[in-house]
Amino acid sequence: MNVSTDQFLQQAMAHAGDAYIGGAWVPVAGSERLPVINPATGALVAEIVGGTGADLDRAVAAARGAFPAFAASPVADRLALLERIHALILQRAEPLAQALTLEMGAAISHARAAHVPFAAAHVQVAIDVLRDYEFLTMRGTTAIVREPIGVAALITPWNWPLYQITAKVAPALAAGCPVVLKPSELSPLNALMFAQIVHDAGAPAGVFNLVNGTGSEVGAGMAAHPDIDMISITGSNRAGALVAQGAASTVKRVTQELGGKSPNVLLPDADFERAVPLGVMAAFRNVGQSCSAPTRMIVPRARLAQVEALARQTVEAIVVGDPAQEATTLGPIANHAQFGRVQAMIAMGLEEGARLVCGGPGCPEGLPNGLYARPTVFSDVTSAMRIAQEEIFGPVLVIIAYDDVDQAVAIANDTVFGLGGHVQGTDLAQARSVALRIRTGQVHINHPAWDPHAPFGGYKRSGNGREYGAFGFEEFLEVKAVLGFA
Numbered sequence: 054m055n056v057s058t059d060q061f062l063q064q065a066m067a068h069a070g071d072a073y074i075g076g077a078w079v080p081v082a083g084s085e086r087l088p089v090i091n092p093a094t095g096a097l098v099a100e101i102v103g104g105t106g107a108d109l110d111r112a113v114a115a116a117r118g119a120f121p122a123f124a125a126s127p128v129a130d131r132l133a134l135l136e137r138i139h140a141l142i143l144q145r146a147e148p149l150a151q152a153l154t155l156e157m158g159a160a161i162s163h164a165r166a167a168h169v170p171f172a173a174a175h176v177q178v179a180i181d182v183l184r185d186y187e188f189l190t191m192r193g194t195t196a197i198v199r200e201p202i203g204v205a206a207l208i209t210p211w212n213w214p215l216y217q218i219t220a221k222v223a224p225a226l227a228a229g230c231p232v233v234l235k236p237s238e239l240s241p242l243n244a245l246m247f248a249q250i251v252h253d254a255g256a257p258a259g260v261f262n263l264v265n266g267t268g269s270e271v272g273a274g275m276a277a278h279p280d281i282d283m284i285s286i287t288g289s290n291r292a293g294a295l296v297a298q299g300a301a302s303t304v305k306r307v308t309q310e311l312g313g314k315s316p317n318v319l320l321p322d323a324d325f326e327r328a329v330p331l332g333v334m335a336a337f338r339n340v341g342q343s344c345s346a347p348t349r350m351i352v353p354r355a356r357l358a359q360v361e362a363l364a365r366q367t368v369e370a371i372v373v374g375d376p377a378q379e380a381t382t383l384g385p386i387a388n389h390a391q392f393g394r395v396q397a398m399i400a401m402g403l404e405e406g407a408r409l410v411c412g413g414p415g416c417p418e419g420l421p422n423g424l425y426a427r428p429t430v431f432s433d434v435t436s437a438m439r440i441a442q443e444e445i446f447g448p449v450l451v452i453i454a455y456d457d458v459d460q461a462v463a464i465a466n467d468t469v470f471g472l473g474g475h476v477q478g479t480d481l482a483q484a485r486s487v488a489l490r491i492r493t494g495q496v497h498i499n500h501p502a503w504d505p506h507a508p509f510g511g512y513k514r515s516g517n518g519r520e521y522g523a524f525g526f527e528e529f530l531e532v533k534a535v536l537g538f539a
């Protein structure tokens with residue numbers, strides 16, 4: 054079914070007070086109204102109604118009821134469902150992109166080029182993995198069988214809303230797990246649209262359920278729920294730890310994709326003219342609101358002045374402004390709390406004695422309204438500073454100088470996080486050796502193209518478990534050994 058942008062947005066907004074449970078939109082029992090604010094204007098875009106424990110119970114019951122048939126469904130049926138979902142995301146790409154601009158300030162060009170197609174890519178990856186997956190393999194006379202784990206609860210953040218949803222929902226459905234999704238209450242419109250897509254794709258009733266609401270109500274309820282078999286959260290370390298605590302007594306599987314403070318090591322032989330601009334833009338992509346943003350640029354001390362000059366030049370070419378305009382590179386920070394955090398961390402950097410290369414506190418010139426931050430680069434940063442240790446989640450890059458490669462690796466690993474990492478260098482053997490010494494779930498050498506099949510997840514406090522590709526799919530499977538099978 055083709056729908057226009059306006060129609061589809063209006064249709065989603067009309068369900069702001071609903072949950073999607075058992076194959077139908079139903080009014081939620083709750084009454085708490087949660088505003089969705091356009092960060093570019095401060096205008097109220099919609100008000101969703103927060104779900105309650107009773108709404109969650111209904112959704113979990115629907116998922117539980119759907120589990121036996123869905124778990125046993127032919128692979129061909131699940132492939133066909135995912136293919137219809139994939140096609141509908143692409144057909145409705147424009148309204149999805151427009152909604153992202155409205156609800157979290159994503160620059161429209163970025164929403165069109167990245168948020169939506171990458172979200173579709175997660176569905177395509179789930180299709181690719183499922184098509185070839187061996188659910189039963191033999192080891193001698195023992196069969197190793199992979200089975201869906203059960204009802205999966207999925208909690209997603211506001212920064213890449215649709216992308217995070219498909220990264221969880223698609224592999225769960227591929228595996229045969231019915232899901233209950235709780236998207237971020239700060240940017241829930243994409244989730245409403247996605248639910249409509251799953252509905253229009255003809256998902257069996259109960260296989261996909263959506264309950265909007267807060268983390269403390271619906272999210273915590275999911276963690277503790279006795280009838281949920283697995284919970285997967287992407288969000289802050291605070292929320293991830295609370296989910297693990299809440300889930301402990303029911304011994305459900307917990308996967309967490311949490312924060313990051315990812316290093317970008319520029320080796321002495323790097324192509325600085327290429328590496329610095331790409332590194333700055335990778336750090337500031339999505340206004341720096343990406344968990345794996347390479348926000349620590351670790352550079353040879355002898356090249357510091359050159360790196361600073363290249364970084365300044367790159368930032369000068371960035372267009373900060375109205376996210377609805379095609380020419381805009383960076384829109385506003387997605388929400389008020391995050392804006393405050395970014396401003397506080399920029400002030401902290403100055404207090405700690407870091408030197409501004411460009412940017413700084415406050416809003417860019419000519420943008421006094423809206424949650425716009427100045428793309429900011431700090432130099433003379435040491436690894437001990439808070440701006441080098443804490444996730445800022447905004448357009449703030451720190452440059453840290455090193456004296457030799459061993460020190461560069463030590464700085465790269467001097468963090469509680471371990472999500473992303475980058476290495477730049479022309480001698481590939483050296484770049485590889487440094488990449489292998491960085492303790493993070495992903496390392497990118499010389500800014501390669503995105504690989505949606507590559508497993509993604511954290512070492513250390515960046516999380517547990519992996520998403521994307523076969524690894525992400527297997528998180529939703531149990532392993533059964535049947536001895537004497539042959």
Ligand code: NAD
Pocket residue numbers: 208209210211212213235236237238266267268269271272273276286287288289290291292293295296309310311312313343344345444446472511515516
């Ligand atoms: P957040 O933790 O505030 O919220 C994330 C989700 O968790 C929301 O749906 C929220 O309602 C829910 N939540 C909050 N408290 C909860 C609780 N007590 N129990 C259960 N659920 C709860 O995070 P955010 O501000 O939306 O997202 C930003 C954070 O997410 C950053 O730290 C970022 O690094 C991280 N992130 C990680 C990845 C990754 O893949 N590793 C990707 C994107 C974002």
